[in-house]
Amino acid sequence: MLKKSIIAFLLMGQVFALESIWTDLTKSRNRIARYPHIIKLLIEKEMYHTAVPYVKEYLVTYKGRTNKDFERLFEKVVSKVGDRQFVLLPEQYLSKIDSPTLKYLLAKKLLKRRKYKEALQTLNGTIPAGHPVKAFSLHLEGMAFTMQRGFRAAISAFERCVDMSTSSDDEVRARQLQINHDYCLAGIARVKYEQKKLDDAELSFIDVDKRSYIWPELLIEEAWNSYYKGDYNRTLGKLVTYKAPVLNYIVNPEINVLKALSYFKLCLYDDMSKIIDDHYAEFDKSKQVIDKMIARKHSLEWYFNFINSFVDGKKYYDPLTNKVLRNVSKDPAFIQLFQSYKAGLREISNIKKVRNRRLRKILAINLKDSLMLQQKLIGSYTKRTFKLVSAQLEKSFIGLSYLRLEALNARKAKLYSGITDTGARGDIKYLKRNSKQYFWSFNGEFWADEMGDYVFALRSECQ
Structure with missing residues (x-):
């Protein structure tokens, strides 16, 4: 019985704290000046999204010296909600307060x-x-x-x-x-x-x-670094890591372009052709599916529901669509946006405890405004990712088609020269390594502590 009384007392304390917001909104001559106090009360109840409209209105309308506590409160809201809602404000308001x-x-x-x-x-x-x-x-x-x-x-x-x-x-x-x-x-x-x-x-x-979180996206940059060093075997070794099961969500058509370029530099034209053929087989039809989706000009809310359904377990018939959605769901920026949205939904329960009907309605509208904008931000992020993948695929198709023609000319020149290939295809003697590196015959396995450290040992067939 005592335990129940304590819980009831604590709940009443929360209610009374929120009820005092009504006084700040209706009894104060300078309502805007009371916003920092309102924001503080909402933060104490972890109602960060409900506080967002008050923060924005304070930034837009307040004139004079800012409340000394506002900076700390503002930074707290930004850290929980994310900065994207506030970056959308016009520059004149972002520069208004020191x-x-x-x-x-x-x-x-x-x-x-x-x-x-x-x-x-x-x-x-x-x-x-x-x-x-x-x-x-x-x-x-x-x-x-x-x-x-x-x-x-x-x-x-x-x-x-x-x-x-x-x-x-x-x-x-x-x-x-x-x-x-x-x-x-x-x-x-x-x-x-x-x-x-x-x-x-x-x-x-x-x-x-x-x-x-960001290491997978850097692997392609490391591969380009090796490519420009002329170390094409190490470039291919970096790129093969993307075949690891733990990275099967990565969608980056540039990976296949760089693989094909590396084989081209080693004059391994059959390998290059296989990469190109596999690329078209994997992405050609899927790109058409994505392009049709983009062409329908769905709303940002539609894209939010699209990724939200995927996170909840729904899968789609097109494999690339699922892969892009999985890629989005693992991105640090999306994770922050989505977790903030989910936390905002939990604020509804606190609003329901408010006894003042008019205050409850105002707080509910505030929360709805913030969460709707959060949905649009998530939808925009998802839509932008699909458009980026489509553009990358288009660029990759053009680049690989050009590379296929270059390889054809090189094959002709080699054929007319009468040069034939001899010697081992892959051998440890073609591997550049130091005393801390060893030769491992790659059979498709991936070791977690070796991710990104693979190096091919292919002999260049260029003459």
Whole structure:
């Protein structure tokens, strides 16, 4: 009996805390000035999505010196809901209030619009070293400097980003910081690749842990790095990792293009032709399915329901469609958006406890607005992924068709020269390795601790 009384008392405390929001909304002369207090009450009940409309209205309408607690509250909401809802706000509102978090969001918006100089000016000296968004702002700085080819400054920003992306007691923030840490490590490798420092880039790519969310997407970049070093066997070894069962969700037509190019460079035209034939067999019909879906111009809500149904277990007849959906569902950006949406749905139960009918309706409308926008963001992300895959496939078909013609000309030249192939096809003597590497006859098995470390041992048949 005592236990039930305690639970009832705690529930009443939650209700009364939310009921006080009505007083802030109706009894205060300056309603907007009371928004930080309202946001604080909602955060205490973990109602972050319900708080979003109040945060946005405060940003858009408030004039004068901001509440000293607002920055902390705003950063908390962004960390739980994600920044995409706020990046959509017009620049004039993002720059209106002197807030480090807003400066970061504004810089992110400018970076997406390729205004690199303006993004750097926005970040310059505006975010204190101890602020929660500092590590993320350093990643933006590194990207902006890279795009401006300010490579020394870019590496400096990325290195500071790595140092500052330390762990957090909050599970969501800890994952965000780890991903940011890994992207900054990748940023260093990408800068060295752009500088044509291919040996240094190869070593920097290795710094990203294979357990990282982003490692699968970097493997193709490592392969290109090896390709431009002329190490085609290592390029093929990197790419064969994508056949591992744990990576069977990856959709990147560029993988087959790079495989075909590597075989072409080794003058192994039969292998190259098989890659091209397999590519068309796997993707030609599926691309038509995806293109028809895109052509129907479905709403963003439709795309949200599409990915939501897949996450709930529904599968579709087209294998590539399922693969793209699985790829989306494993992407870190999608995971953050989707988990935030699911957490927002749980806020409904708190709203139902509010006794004031008019306040309950207002809070319900706020939550609905935020969740509907979250659905559109998820739908937009899914739609954009399908359009990107379609464009990549189109580009790959063009590239592989051109490569097939180049190989045909090379075959003719070789035939007329009278040169015939002799010697072993694959042998350890064709393998470039150091004392820490060994020869393993690959039979289709994959070892988790060797992922990405495979190297082919093919003899070039170029004369």
